[in-house]
Amino acid sequence: MEADIKDILHDLLTRMDIPYSVIDVSLMDDDKTYKANIESDDSSLLIGKHGENMQALQTVAKLIVYKKFPEKKDFSLTLDVNNYRSRQEDSVIEMANRKADYVRQTGKSQSLPPMSPYFRRVVHMHLMQPEFDDLETESHGQGSYRQVKIKLTV
Numbered sequence: 636m637e638a639d640i641k642d643i644l645h646d647l648l649t650r651m652d653i654p655y656s657v658i659d660v661s662l663m664d665d666d667k668t669y670k671a672n673i674e675s676d677d678s679s680l681l682i683g684k685h686g687e688n689m690q691a692l693q694t695v696a697k698l699i700v701y702k703k704f705p706e707k708k709d710f711s712l713t714l715d716v717n718n719y720r721s722r723q724e725d726s727v728i729e730m731a732n733r734k735a736d737y738v739r740q741t742g743k744s745q746s747l748p749p750m751s752p753y754f755r756r757v758v759h760m761h762l763m764q765p766e767f768d769d770l771e772t773e774s775h776g777q778g779s780y781r782q783v784k785i786k787l788t789v
Contacts, residue, residue: 636704637662640669640712643699647692653677668711671696672718681716686723689716724757731758734785735770744786749779758783 637660644658655675663670675681682689693714700712715721727750734745747758759772762785771788774781 636669636707636710639703640671640696640700643696643703644671644673644714647696647699648673653681655681667709668713670713670715672715672721674717678717678719682719686719689714689719723754727754727757728761731761731783731785735762735767738770738785738787742787744784746775747783747785749776749782752781755781755783 640660641658644660648655648658653675654677655673657674658671659674660669660671662668673681680688681692683691693712696714697712700707700710713720727747730747734747737743738745750758755774759774761767762770762772769788770785773784773786775784776782
C-alpha cells in the first residue's frame, strides 16, 4: 500500500508540474493510518495558506486511493510537506502541556485558541494519556471558533 500511495502522489505532483525530491510513506502504529511526507523546494505552493493546499492535495489523494482500492475502506492518509504538519503538531502539544500545567497549578480551566478539527483531536488524544488522568478536555464553540477546554476532572 505504501508504494501505491507513493505512486499516486508522484502522478499527482507530476501532472501538476510541481517538483519534489522525496516522497516518504509509512504506516503508523495503529496499522490503518498512512503518513506521507513530501520533500520539495517549492513547499509554499504545496502547503498553501495555513495548509489549505496540503489539505486539498490530501483529500484528492485519499479519493484516488479509495477509488483504486475499494476493499481498503478502513484506512486513513495524512499528508505532510517538509514536515510542516509535524512541526505544527509539536507546537500544539507543547501549548496543551503548558495549559495543562497551569490548570494543575491554579485549578482554573483553560481554553486553547480556536483550531481545526484535526488539531483539536491531536490535543484530545495527547491529554488522554495516563499522565493526564487528572484532567479532561472538551470542545466548545461553533465553526472556526471551536476550541479545546482543559479542566481538572471532577
